[in-house]
Amino acid sequence: MAKLKMSKKSTSIDMTAMCDVAFLLLTFFILTATAKVPEPLPVDTPSSTVQTKLPENDLAMLTVGKKKVFFGVKGREVRIRTLELMGEMHNVKFTDAEKKEFALIDEFGVPIEALKQIIAMKGADRNKEGLQPGIPYDSINNQLKDWIYTARQANIDVAQKELNFAIKGDALEEYPQIKRVMDILQDQKINSFNLVTGLRAKPKTN
Amino acid sequence: MAELSSGDDSGGKKGSKKVRSKKQNSKVDLTAMVDLAFLLITFFMLTTSLSKPQSMDLGLPDKEEDTTKRVDIKVDQKRTMTIILGDNDKVTWFHGLVEAPEPGGKPTDATYGKDGIRKEILKRVKSVEEYCKTRPNNKKGDGLIVIIKPTKKSNYRNLVDILDEMAICSVPTYAIVNEFSDPEKALADKLNQ
Numbered sequence: 001m002a003k004l005k006m007s008k009k010s011t012s013i014d015m016t017a018m019c020d021v022a023f024l025l026l027t028f029f030i031l032t033a034t035a036k037v038p039e040p041l042p043v044d045t046p047s048s049t050v051q052t053k054l055p056e057n058d059l060a061m062l063t064v065g066k067k068k069v070f071f072g073v074k075g076r077e078v079r080i081r082t083l084e085l086m087g088e089m090h091n092v093k094f095t096d097a098e099k100k101e102f103a104l105i106d107e108f109g110v111p112i113e114a115l116k117q118i119i120a121m122k123g124a125d126r127n128k129e130g131l132q133p134g135i136p137y138d139s140i141n142n143q144l145k146d147w148i149y150t151a152r153q154a155n156i157d158v159a160q161k162e163l164n165f166a167i168k169g170d171a172l173e174e175y176p177q178i179k180r181v182m183d184i185l186q187d188q189k190i191n192s193f194n195l196v197t198g199l200r201a202k203p204k205t206n
Numbered sequence: 207m208a209e210l211s212s213g214d215d216s217g218g219k220k221g222s223k224k225v226r227s228k229k230q231n232s233k234v235d236l237t238a239m240v241d242l243a244f245l246l247i248t249f250f251m252l253t254t255s256l257s258k259p260q261s262m263d264l265g266l267p268d269k270e271e272d273t274t275k276r277v278d279i280k281v282d283q284k285r286t287m288t289i290i291l292g293d294n295d296k297v298t299w300f301h302g303l304v305e306a307p308e309p310g311g312k313p314t315d316a317t318y319g320k321d322g323i324r325k326e327i328l329k330r331v332k333s334v335e336e337y338c339k340t341r342p343n344n345k346k347g348d349g350l351i352v353i354i355k356p357t358k359k360s361n362y363r364n365l366v367d368i369l370d371e372m373a374i375c376s377v378p379t380y381a382i383v384n385e386f387s388d389p390e391k392a393l394a395d396k397l398n399q
Contacts, residue, residue, distance in 0.1 A: 015236035022243035029250030045259070046363040048370040054261040064362075166261060171363035175291070175356045178365070179384065186269045194261035197366055 039063070040107055040127045041070045041134075043170040047198035054194060058161045060151050061196075062144075063107060064181055065170035068134025069144055072107035073151050073163075079103045081154035082147070086112060089146055094119075109134040112143055137184060145184050152188075168196040262369060266382070284308060285334050286351045289323070289368060290390065292397035293359035297323060297368070301330060304389040313393055318367050327352070327375045349378035355386060357394045 043065040056074070063070040073079050080099045087094050090112045094102070101119050109132040110118050118126055125131075137144035148165070155163040165185060169178050185193060283306075289299045295318060301311025311330075316323040327350075334350040341348075352372060356365055365382075372380045386394060 012233075012235070015240050019236050019240050019243065022240055022247060025247050026243050026250065029247060029254060033250055033254045046366040048260065048262055048366055048373075050260055050262045050370065050373055052261055052263065054259050168259075169362040171361065171366075173362040174358070175360045175362065175365060176358050178362050179356075182266065183269075186266060189268070191268060192263065192265040195264055195366060195369075196259045196261050197370075199260055200370075 040129075040132050041065055041068060041109060042129070043168055044172075045168060045196050045198050046171040047200035049200050050197065054166055054196060055164055058155055058159060059164050059166055060148070060155075061107065061166050061168055062181055062185075063109075063168045064173055064177060066173075067177060068109055068132075069137055069181060070107050070109035070132070071135055071144065071147050071151075072105075073155070075155075075158070076103040077158045078151070078154050079105075081157050082151045085150040085153055086146060089150065090143075092116070108132060111136050111141075137180065142184070144181075145187070148185065148188060148190075164194065165190055166194040166196050262366065262373075264369070281351055284337060285349070286353055287311070287327070287330050288353045288355060288390070290394050290397060291354070291356040291360035291364045291368060292394065293357070293361075295364060296397050297364070298393060298397050299323060299326060300393075304387070304393060315397070318364070318371075323368075324371055324375060327371060327377065331375055331377060347378060352377050352380040354380060354382045355384070355390065355394070356382065357386075357398060359398050 041063050043063055059074045061072045061074075063072070073082055080103050083094055083099055083102050086092075092112055092115070094116070098116065098119050102115075104123075105119070105126070108115070108118060108126075111133075118132065135144045135147065136142070152163045155161060167178070167181060182193075283302045287299060287301045288304075289297060291297055296315065297318060298313055298315045300307050300313040302308035304313060307313070314326075316326065331350050338344050338348040354365075354368055369380075
């Protein structure tokens with residue numbers, strides 16, 4: 001008797017609710033996920049066991065790789081203000097349309113004289129490898145210093161907060177290059193910054 | 207997604223109004239769809255949380271441009287361990303001074319990682335802490351001081367690796383120093399050969 005009853009029971013369960021939940025979550029994650037934008041200067045960051053995350057706002061990223069330095073600030077208003085201040089400093093005039101377009105660029109690495117051409121390009125062309133030569137940071141033409149300075153100024157104007165700096169260096173970049181960038185930051189009394197690293201499992205110390 | 211009326215529900219109890227046409231089972235097998243949905247959920251969950259880059263805080267001492275204003279702080283040589291980073295992932299270390307190293311702390315080549323330099327650092331973190339406790343004017347938090355000296359040929363990964371070791375071994379004080387004394391320079395040159 002018992003065996004007969006068991007076999008009668010249907011094995012298929014109602015999955016409608018589960019399906020609903022699954023798709024709801026899926027939609028949530030798709031919408032919250034930020035699409036990874038291609039970087040103009042791809043770097044392979046070294047890994048570390050440190051777990052602290054990078055701040056989301058008030059951050060400027062200095063990407064160092066292949067002896068080039070690229071610069072980027074978070075926040076559209078900050079970017080526009082930075083460009084305005086930088087334009088004043090180097091006597092380059094930018095139109096409103098150019099400013100708007102610039103606000104969408106995450107990272108760039110060109111001298112300010114060539115910035116207009118980069119802004120005029122399409123997003124995909126802009127990030128071609130080897131196109132952007134890097135921001136000049138030698139002692140004769142230290143535009144990186146000016147960018148750092150104006151970005152700090154802009155962040156204070158817009159968000160009333162001090163800007164944080166992160167260095168994203170390529171693992172195989174030679175130390176003097178990194179040192180040079182750190183020196184430029186330290187010349188402006190920025191003594192504390194973040195080093196961007198990848199994730200590595202934490203080993204046991206004992 | 208409301209339940210679609212199926213043959214079992216409508217036909218079973220209350221008799222039947224439109225019997226034959228509704229008998230067809232309208233239930234769809236959702237297993238594959240649910241599988242796929244959960245697979246995608248897993249993918250998006252993992253990628254969103256992992257894509258945020260980690261970062262390592264680094265604080266450097268103030269730079270004093272005016273060399274006359276520089277104050278040299280003397281520290282107990284028994285507390286200092288110097289690590290020199292060379293090219294090709296080579297690394298050498300000594301405890302104390304190059305000329306007069308502490309017992310067991312002669313300049314030695316090592317490798318990065320768990321079986322290399324970490325053992326030495328951990329050993330010294332312990333021993334120096336013990337030593338500091340025996341001193342008469344011991345302040346809280348005194349312990350090993352690691353001086354990191356990257357040579358020109360070392361790369362960024364070496365620096366991050368060694369800073370990571372500092373975090374793993376919980377070294378109380380460490381500093382990145384770019385000046386080499388003559389014997390240290392000789393040591394660095396030997397390493398980079």
